[in-house]
Amino acid sequence: MNTHPYLRAYMAGSAVPTMMLVVVLSGFLIARYTFQIPIPIERAIVFPMALVPNIFGLWNMFYLWLRPRRHLPIGFHGALLPFILAPVGFGLATVLGFLAATSGGLVWFHQLIVPYAFLALGFSFALIAYYLVWKYIVGFFNGVLGIA
Amino acid sequence: MTEQDQKKIADVLKQTLRPVNRQPGRDLWPAMLRRLEQRPASKPWLAVLFSPASLASVPWFDWALLAALIIGLCIYPKSIPVWLYHF
Numbered sequence: 001m002n003t004h005p006y007l008r009a010y011m012a013g014s015a016v017p018t019m020m021l022v023v024v025l026s027g028f029l030i031a032r033y034t035f036q037i038p039i040p041i042e043r044a045i046v047f048p049m050a051l052v053p054n055i056f057g058l059w060n061m062f063y064l065w066l067r068p069r070r071h072l073p074i075g076f077h078g079a080l081l082p083f084i085l086a087p088v089g090f091g092l093a094t095v096l097g098f099l100a101a102t103s104g105g106l107v108w109f110h111q112l113i114v115p116y117a118f119l120a121l122g123f124s125f126a127l128i129a130y131y132l133v134w135k136y137i138v139g140f141f142n143g144v145l146g147i148a
Numbered sequence: 149m150t151e152q153d154q155k156k157i158a159d160v161l162k163q164t165l166r167p168v169n170r171q172p173g174r175d176l177w178p179a180m181l182r183r184l185e186q187r188p189a190s191k192p193w194l195a196v197l198f199s200p201a202s203l204a205s206v207p208w209f210d211w212a213l214l215a216a217l218i219i220g221l222c223i224y225p226k227s228i229p230v231w232l233y234h235f
Contacts, residue, residue, distance in 0.1 A: 017235060020235050023232070024232045024233075024235060027228065027229065027232040028229065028232060031228075031229050031232075037229060039229060044233055047233060047234075048232070048233060048234075048235060052234075052235065082234075085234065086234065089233065089234050093233070108229065108230050108233075109229060112226050112227075112229065112230065114227065114230065118224070118227075121220075122227060122230070125216075125217060125220050126234065128213045128216065128217050129217055129231075129235075131213070132210060132213060132214060132217070135210070136197075136206070136210075137197070140193075140196075140197050144193060
């Protein structure tokens with residue numbers, strides 16, 4: 001299987017967030033209808049549904065392109081992705097009206113206050129999560145599709 | 149080369165080459181069945197991903213990172229919607 005390696009890389013990369021979409025949507029529904037958190041699902045789902053899978057696929061294509069030139073382990077390559085996704089996600093959430101920056105911290109969905117002190121910690125957790133997901137799951141799919 | 153020479157060569161070849169045995173010397177089907185049974189069954193990808201062999205190959209450092217992640221979520225569960233949004 002030596003044809004279309006970039007297409008396979010795109011599919012392997014976008015498979016993980018696409019599968020996670022069910023979890024994301026279920027989580028949003030539970031948060032909204034069980035815990036009464038006013039999440040505007042129709043707006044909040046845009047980022048995880050439309051952008052994240054595509055960016056994962058493109059990032060995996062970039063990994064494949066980069067491999068013969070400057071090889072970085074796939075876990076570290078994936079851990080760099082939050083540096084792109086976090087600003088895009090924050091920007092989109094602000095534009096769509098469910099994230100506001102106040103003096104006390106970031107207010108998500110008009111209810112969840114995340115103090116600024118927690119932002120660095122949260123971001124480092126995001127790096128860890130992306131490192132693990134890329135190393136073990138995207139790496140596995142790359143192996144299955146013959147581009148590992 | 150005359151026609152007689154050609155006939156002589158054909159006769160010599162017939163005498164030299166052994167007749168081809170069109171039937172195999174033994175029944176090959178049981179060996180084929182054994183070969184098919186030896187082939188590993190294709191497992192579902194989820195079973196391969198979480199198989200004991202692949203879990204055993206995960207270094208302790210990555211287990212520690214996963215534990216830190218889970219503990220962080222347990223300490224601050226309100227962040228779960230934000231996590232869901234970013235994945």
